[in-house]
Amino acid sequence: MQVLISTSSFNLDNFAQLSDLKNAGVEVKLNPFATRLTEGQVIDLLGTDTVGLIAGLEPLTKNVLQSAKSLKVIARVGTGLDSVDLAAAKQLGITVLNTPDAPxxxxxxxxxxxxxxxxxxxxxxxxxxxxxxxxxxxxxxxxxxxxxxxxxxxxxxxxxxxxxxxxxxxxxxxxxxxxxxxxxxxxxxxxxxxxxxxxxxxxxxxxxxxxxxxxxxxxxxxxxxxxxxxxxxxxxxxxxxxxxxxxxxxxxxxxxxxxxxxxxxxxxxxxxxTAHMGSYARETRDLMEREASRLL
Missing domain, CATH: 3.40.50.720 (NAD(P)-binding Rossmann-like Domain)
Structure with missing residues (x-):
């Protein structure tokens, strides 16, 4: 099993929030491109073994969600959910959560x-x-x-x-x-x-x-x-x-x-x-990322 962190700005210091998952043998994968992922890149990174996704604003379309056969939870680092096909997520039994207070x-x-x-x-x-x-x-x-x-x-x-x-x-x-x-x-x-x-x-x-x-x-x-x-x-x-x-x-x-x-x-x-950076204050990003990690 694995968890994917697809947001490009995740602070590695916040990995501590995922220690319980790692101790349980869950592999944690990062976005290797350091930029917002395309639909195809998300599909490739999710594979078929990813159970949890800490997401940014990458497109989580019906195609993406259908390809991720093991995906159970999406935790959005942020408030908006318009990048997620919520109808498809519901149909596929994928729980979608966000961090509305932090930003x-x-x-x-x-x-x-x-x-x-x-x-x-x-x-x-x-x-x-x-x-x-x-x-x-x-x-x-x-x-x-x-x-x-x-x-x-x-x-x-x-x-x-x-x-x-x-x-x-x-x-x-x-x-x-x-x-x-x-x-x-x-x-x-x-x-x-x-x-x-x-x-x-x-x-x-x-x-x-x-x-x-x-x-x-x-x-x-x-x-x-x-x-x-x-x-x-x-x-x-x-x-x-x-x-x-x-x-x-x-x-x-x-x-x-x-x-x-x-x-x-x-x-x-x-x-x-500005480049969609409303939440890009270090203190805020840390709080959002920690909240998203806890949601998993």
Whole structure:
């Protein structure tokens, strides 16, 4: 029997959490490629003897799950499960678990970092100086902004707390929330009122392109979109058009529909991009990995 750790960023110091499995004679295999695995690579590494999988964001499709004849448990290092074919897992009797609490602080802090970076033109100023242009860029204060948070779960709540500490106004849109300290409005109203729109939703068919041409057109001229959640939530074509036209002042994106991202958004000066690293704080990754290991 064996356990596969397919996530590329697993900290070897956290192997201690797997000592019971190893002492019981279970072989622990690592992702040898140090990058996100393809479907074919996952199939090859799982083989037919793997009983447990500590997974990242690699595609765990029906084909992958059907090929893993002995697989019983998938423990996701992170919150989202959109990379897993949950229907196929259920059909095959594979238990799928995640670590929803651990990433909250890290994702919320990266969200705040991106918001501040947009408002103060940090990435643009950095790029200009590196090519010999020494010029101060005028920005604006977070305190003067209304931040609309779409999705008010663990991360959305943490973002609201951080944003409020700067004196900004916060509104939310989440039909599942019945009581909140912040105004809870329909998505259209949130788009109209927000200076900064921040997404904190799981991805599903229902949330695919929840921010599309219609919603973007409702936003104020000179507003911003921040997505540190899942790529499919935003219509990237509509976003690109709004940024090129100047309707939106900027965007900060940590996730895309296709990753690694090589599209047109990366060529715009008004766009800040990071490589799906919302949870990439060492303390957070350690906690996530230890939780995932314990779930096995």
């Amino acid at each position: 909250t602080k890290a994702v919320a802090e990266l969200t705040l970092a991106h918001i501040l970076g947009l408002l103060r033109n940090v990435s643009q100023a950095d790029r200009q100086i590196r090519v010999g242009v020494w010029k101060g860029l005028m920005g604006s204060l977070l305190e003067t902004k209304t931040v609309g948070i779409v999705g008010f779960g663990r991360i959305g709540k943490r973002v609201a707390t951080l944003i409020s500490a700067f004196g900004a106004s916060v509104i939310i849109s989440d039909a599942q929330v019945k009581q909140s300290d912040y105004p809870n409005v329909e998505l259209d109203e949130l788009c109209i009122k927000s200076d900064i729109l921040s997404l904190h939703l799981p991805y599903s068919e229902a949330t695919h392109h929840i921010i599309n041409e219609k919603q973007i057109s409702q936003m104020k001229k000179g507003s911003y979109i921040v997505n540190i959640s899942r790529g499919g939530l935003v219509d990237e074509t509509a976003l690109l058009t709004a940024l090129k036209s100047g309707h939106l002042a900027g965007a900060a994106l940590d996730c895309f529909e296709q990753e690694p991202y090589e599209g047109e958004l990366s060529k715009l000066e008004t766009v800040q991009i």
